[in-house]
Amino acid sequence: MGKIYLNQSSLRLKLVTGVDITGASVTQIKYKKPDGETTGTFTATVEDAGAGSIYYDFADDELDQAGNWLFWAFITFSDGRSAPGEPVRVTVYEEGY
DSSP, X not given: OOOEETTOOSOEEEEEOSSOOTTEEEEEEEEEXXXXXXXXXXXXXXEETTTTEEEEEOOTTSSOSOEEEEEEEEEEXXXXXXXXXXXXXXXXXXXXX
């Protein structure tokens, strides 16, 4: 993967849980911004339920802080069980670096 830049769009974040998520009622990608305080959630699309892969396509201005972001999958199953995935660190650069 090449570098990711501040406010970049036309970008897809894909996470693979390695767990079958067939029957999941909610698939999300949670995040913590580089400021260490701001957190949030993106609604993810299931790419391959058997492999547990999900993705999110970024829109303009969503990657609004340069630095290290943390992203992790969060799956809720139809029976109410939920499970977080392992976090992934992604560095977002200022344009020109």
